[in-house]
Amino acid sequence: MAGDAEATRGRLLEAATAEFSARGLAGARVDRIAAAAGSNKAQIYHYFGSKDGLFAAVFDRIVARTTSDVPIDVDDLPGYAGRLHDSYTARPEVQRIAAWHRLEQSGTGEEAGRRRVRSIEESNRAKVAAIAAAQADGRLPDRWSAAELLGLVLQVSTVWHTTVPELDDLTQGSPRHRRDVVVDAVRRLLAG
Structure with missing residues (x-):
């Protein structure tokens, strides 16, 4: 029974994940999710409490998978950025759901909103602590705070996945070239 x-x-x-990626939280419909899963709406409410709870579970799952699949390596932040870029290329739904999260969930101030971001907060705190330790050891530059450096690395890793189509059309590099740009940009960021 537990397996079922x-x-x-x-x-x-x-x-x-598919529904929220395509339509966001506001546009997603629990009846479509239930039908696609071969289940029913009652199961969604039973397991997740609400559509918001289901979105939170999807987001938490994405954060956990990305953190597990692409652990930070403070001694190779350019390589880390490249691996993040690769993971976003392989799983485009991650950046779509992250965009919906930023648009629909950030700054809610509600307990549900705080619960929704706990996993990413924990992940980011651990990354910031690792970067701060590397900065204290002199292995990473300290011209930015650890949180700022993490933010820069994360943003560079997503550049090709979050750009507008009009810019994307002007930068038609091969997937390998785009990855190389990400890695080189972080390398130069660290070199100053």
Whole structure:
């Protein structure tokens, strides 16, 4: 029975990932998610409490998977940025859901909103601590705070995944070239 419950929960998360990626939280419909998962709306409310709770679970899952698949390496931040870029290329839904999260969830001030970002806050705090330790050891430059440096590295890693189509059309490099630009930009950022 527990295996069935986990399988149902997993199918709902997969279906919700596709739905939220395509339509965001406001545009997503629990009936479409349930149908795509071969389940029903009652299961969504049973496992996740609400559509917001389901979105939070999807977002948390994405954060956990990305953090696990692409752990930070403070001794190779250019390589880390390249691996993040690769993961976003392989899983375009990540940046789409992150964009919907920024648009629809940031700054809510509600307990649900704070719960929604806890996983990313924890992930970012650990990364900032690792960068700060490397800065204290002299392995990374300290012209920016650890949080600022992390923000710069993360933004550079997403540049090709978050740009507007009009700029994207002007920068038609191969996937390998785009990755090389990300890695080189972070390398130059660290070199000053």
